[in-house]
Amino acid sequence: MRLSGITPSGHAQLGNHLGAIARWAADGAPEDLYFVSDLHAMTTTHNPAGLRGRAGELLAVLIASGIPAERVFVQSDLARELGALTWVLECTCSYGEAARMIQFKEKAGGQHGVRLSLLTYPVLMAADILLQGADEVPVGQDQSQHVELARALARRFNSTYGEVFTIPEPVLPVTGARVRDLADPTRKMSKSTRDSAGVVFVLDEPTLIRRKIRRAVTDAQPAPAYDPETRPGVSNLLEILGACTGTTPQEVAAEYTSYGALKEAVAAAVIETLRPVREHTLALLSDPAELDRVRKAGAVRAAERGEHRVNAALRLIGAG
Ligand code: AQP
Numbered sequence: 001m002r003l004s005g006i007t008p009s010g011h012a013q014l015g016n017h018l019g020a021i022a023r024w025a026a027d028g029a030p031e032d033l034y035f036v037s038d039l040h041a042m043t044t045t046h047n048p049a050g051l052r053g054r055a056g057e058l059l060a061v062l063i064a065s066g067i068p069a070e071r072v073f074v075q076s077d078l079a080r081e082l083g084a085l086t087w088v089l090e091c092t093c094s095y096g097e098a099a100r101m102i103q104f105k106e107k108a109g110g111q112h113g114v115r116l117s118l119l120t121y122p123v124l125m126a127a128d129i130l131l132q133g134a135d136e137v138p139v140g141q142d143q144s145q146h147v148e149l150a151r152a153l154a155r156r157f158n159s160t161y162g163e164v165f166t167i168p169e170p171v172l173p174v175t176g177a178r179v180r181d182l183a184d185p186t187r188k189m190s191k192s193t194r195d196s197a198g199v200v201f202v203l204d205e206p207t208l209i210r211r212k213i214r215r216a217v218t219d220a221q222p223a224p225a226y227d228p229e230t231r232p233g234v235s236n237l238l239e240i241l242g243a244c245t246g247t248t249p250q251e252v253a254a255e256y257t258s259y260g261a262l263k264e265a266v267a268a269a270v271i272e273t274l275r276p277v278r279e280h281t282l283a284l285l286s287d288p289a290e291l292d293r294v295r296k297a298g299a300v301r302a303a304e305r306g307e308h309r310v311n312a313a314l315r316l317i318g319a320g
Pocket of ligand 1: 006009014016021173176178
């Protein structure tokens with residue numbers, strides 16, 4: 001069973017959809033689990049009400065994208081189980097192991113008032129994985145060190161106190177297109193980018209999507225061509241169009257001789273791709289009582305899946 005998380009550090013954007021969520025919905029195995037990792041969005045300055053709203057919205061986006069509701073949950077709904085297990089795992093982890101995490105060094109560098117949670121969140125991530133008994137964790141390069149930590153802690157706990165945890169394997173994520181920022185195609189499109197001019201959000205109105213794509217940075221060459229190294233802007237548009245229409249960027253490039261026509265086609269394809277997700281998400285959000293019911297059911301199932309592990313871990317480590 002694979003476990004994948006998505007952090008509500010901003011609103012879901014086109015890259016999340018094409019690169020991850022749509023692939024999860026289409027190619028995920030029926031037993032795979034997905035969660036909105038809202039606790040992970042608290043390791044730096046955050047706005048509580050904004051975070052709560054984005055977490056609910058992201059849950060709705062995942063379900064609206066076609067992931068079965070029974071495979072999805074919100075991380076903070078398991079705060080008690082995860083809090084207890086994180087403590088057990090922190091008591092299994094050395095300070096040096098946590099401080100060695102490259103992401104901590106990168107993110108904490110030069111910051112004042114660094115939250116302790118920025119240091120310990122890889123242990124919470126280990127708890128996410130070990131609580132559910134996931135045997136496969138899809139991770140990119142930036143998170144692979146954290147999965148190694150989860151493996152080390154699971155092995156150490158099992159050999160010191162008793163067999164409780166499945167040892168998770170890092171696996172290549174199921175990925176779609178890599179989408180770049182429309183205004184600055186040298187960087188990837190991200191939910192938390194401050195300037196949203198180059199970010200298409202899943203819930204953006206069609207007119208706004210068209211405007212953002214019309215203003216996308218391209219280059220001064222006479223016609224579109226696919227060359228991600230030297231022409232990142234236009235290549236990004238070709239990749240987006242290819243991903244939305246099920247073709248390759250090279251095939252798409254052959255069809256367009258003007259940037260204007262290419263941008264209109266990209267805008268139309270993105271609007272059509274996101275339309276059903278947007279409509280279904282808005283429908284789910286318009287019925288908060290029903291969404292809450294679905295959310296609670298997902299949380300109960302996820303808690304039940306992990307309850308025996310957290311209870312066994314507490315007992316074996318000497319608690320209670
Ligand atoms: N631009 C992208 N193109 C393709 N895939 C993308 N993903 C993110 N951006 C792109 C994929 O979305 C999934 C969930 O992402 P995450 O929440 O774990 O964090 P992230 O990768 O850091 O996503 P963001 O949107 O860039 O968030 P912030 O702004 O917080 O850094 C992952 O599978 C990711 O690959």
